[in-house]
Amino acid sequence: MRRFLIPALMLVLAIAGPATAATPETLVEERARAEWGAQLPEGAEIRVRVNGRRPEDAVMFSDYWMDRKTGQFLANAVLENGQVQRIGGLVWASIAVPVTTRRLMPGEILRDADLDDLDLPLNRVGAYTVVDRTALVGMQVRRMLPQGRPVMQQSVIKPLVITRGDRIEIVFDDGQVRVSAPGRSLEDAHRGQELRIVNLVxxxxxxxxxxxxGLVEIVR
Structure with a gap:
């Protein structure tokens, strides 16, 4: 059966016209991107490792199989002379994730210098891991952040301008009348956040x- 396979493939290639050869890694990446589709987040990179003996280039894969969970793949690579070579290996997606360059304590404000990028396999990036470095700069640390670890969404908050128990000034301004009174906050709040307060008068x-x-505007 195999002796008929090579001439048949050569005939197909001849009818289709000259094809551009590519490395096996490139062909595997194209197939993997098609397999994962919309599951791949923006900025994800595809990494490919071919095990054992591999051809320098191939025209296409006549067959391709991939385990989407483990990333293991097998493929029949069609060479430029029409011969077929079986290859296998591992393919995985990775993404650059911001990690801390030092230990950060609650209350500190994250700066760009406090962050570095670490390339991690996508299956090691949790659903609540922050992957956008710019989204972390200027945020306030809520829970201690160990050095060299990715940052979880629940570990940072917008910088607080009022903390629970603070003495505050309560302001009501409808554009015509402005009145103020002393108060105390019953909750933490960042700028633009609603909170419960008590009028001390x-x-x-x-x-x-x-x-x-220290300033709270009445909204209702």
Whole structure:
């Protein structure tokens, strides 16, 4: 059966016209991207390792199989002379993830110098791992961040301008009348976040919006 395979492939290639040869790694990457499709996040890179003896170039794969969980693959590579060579190996997706360059304590503000990029296999990146480095710069550390580890979404917050128990100024301004009163915050809040407060004059609980450090504007 095999003696008929090579002439048949050569005939197909002749009918299709000259094909551009590529490395086996390139052909595997094309197949893997097609297999994973929309599951690949933006910025992901495909890594390929071919085991054992491999051809320098191939025109196409006549057969291709890949285990999407383990990344193991087998392929029949069609060479430029029409011969077929079986190859196998491993293919995986990786992505650059920001990691901390030093240990960071709660309350610190993340700077770009506090971050570095680490290339990790996609299956080691959790659903709550922050992958956008720019999204971390300027954020406040909520939980201690060990050095050299990816940052989880729940470990950082927008910088707080008011913390629970702070003495604050309560302001009401409708454009015509502006009044203020002393108060105390009952919750933490970042700029633009609503929080519960208490008016120290009337002893009433209110909901306001943190606008500046120590300043809360009544919104309802």
């Amino acid at each position: 009337s002893n009433r609980s209110l909901v306001g919006m943190a606008t500046e450090p």
